[in-house]
Amino acid sequence: MDFTSPPERYWHCSVKIAGKKDYSVVNDLTFQELDRTIVSPWNTGRTFTVSGTLIRSTESVEAIKITHTDQPRSYYAERHNERMRASRISDLATNRSLLPLSLGTDLTYELLFSGKQEATPEPDVRMVEQLCKRLPQAARILAVRSRKGKKAYEISDEYDVQDLLHALLRAYLKYSVQEDPLPKVAGAKSSRADISIEELGVLIEVKYVHGPEDQKRLFEEYSQDLVLYAQWSHLRTLVYLIYNSADLRDGEAFEKLSSTQEIGGKRFDVKVVLA
Structure with a gap:
C-alpha cells in the first residue's frame, strides 16, 4: 500500500x-x-x-x-x-x-514495525495449512498400489486421516509434532486435539464426514471445540480439517467460519480446511 x-x-x-x-x-x-x-x-x-x-x-x-x-x-x-x-x-x-x-x-x-525482523514463523503455518489441503492427493496414491502384495492404505475415519497427516507433517517440519496434546487442559480423552505443533502455536482438529447428515453434528462440535482449545496456552492457530468434505450438505458454510476468535481472553486464528 x-x-x-x-x-x-x-x-x-x-x-x-x-x-x-x-x-x-x-x-x-x-x-x-x-x-x-x-x-x-x-x-x-x-x-x-x-x-x-x-x-x-x-x-x-x-x-x-x-x-x-x-x-x-x-x-x-x-x-x-x-x-x-x-x-x-x-x-x-x-x-x-x-x-x-x-x-x-x-x-x-x-x-x-517496518525495518524490524518478523518474529512469527508464518511460512511454516502456511505449509501446515497447504499439507492439510493436499492430503486427499497423497491418500489417492496410497489407495491404489500397483505393486503385487502391497496393501492399499484406506481412509475410512478420523484416525486414518490423522495417521497420514502426522506422517506428512513430520517429514516437512523441523518442529515437534504430537498427537493428543491436551490431557492437561481438560483431562478427558474426548477433549484432546488430534495434532499439536507447540513451536508454531498450531492445533489441528480432524473431522471425517460420513454423509450429509454430519453437517449438523460438525457445526455443534465446532462451537464446543473452540471453547475447549482456547484453553491451550500456546494456541495461535486452530486448523479445522474436514476430510471427505464433498459429502457435506453445504461445505461453503464451514469455509465461512474461518476467522479470528477471542474466547476467554485468548485470541487465535481459525482456518477451516475442506479436504
Whole structure:
C-alpha cells in the first residue's frame, strides 16, 4: 500500500496489554485518526489510548494489530450474523468488533514495525495449512498400489486421516509434532486435539464426514471445540480439517467460519480446511 496516499476509511486496531484478559478494539477510524492516536504515538514512544485502555509503553503491549477494510464494522457484523442464522448457529462467542481485524488487510508491520525482523514463523503455518489441503492427493496414491502384495492404505475415519497427516507433517517440519496434546487442559480423552505443533502455536482438529447428515453434528462440535482449545496456552492457530468434505450438505458454510476468535481472553486464528 502507498502510504503517501492511504485510504481515508476504514481502519481498525486491537491491542492486548500484558497481564490483561481482553483485547481493546477500536473500529472505523479514518487514517488521520489512526495516525494521530495510535501510529504516531507508537513510533515516537508516547502514551496513547485504544478504546479507553491506556498504553504507556510499547513494552507493555502483548499483541497489536492494525487492518484496513473497504467497509465499516457493521457490514461484516451483519454478514456474519446472516451466515449464522442461515446455518442455524447461535454464535455468542465471536466478538463482532474483531471481524474487520480478521477479514481486513493486515498493515501492522508496515505501520508499526517496518525495518524490524518478523518474529512469527508464518511460512511454516502456511505449509501446515497447504499439507492439510493436499492430503486427499497423497491418500489417492496410497489407495491404489500397483505393486503385487502391497496393501492399499484406506481412509475410512478420523484416525486414518490423522495417521497420514502426522506422517506428512513430520517429514516437512523441523518442529515437534504430537498427537493428543491436551490431557492437561481438560483431562478427558474426548477433549484432546488430534495434532499439536507447540513451536508454531498450531492445533489441528480432524473431522471425517460420513454423509450429509454430519453437517449438523460438525457445526455443534465446532462451537464446543473452540471453547475447549482456547484453553491451550500456546494456541495461535486452530486448523479445522474436514476430510471427505464433498459429502457435506453445504461445505461453503464451514469455509465461512474461518476467522479470528477471542474466547476467554485468548485470541487465535481459525482456518477451516475442506479436504
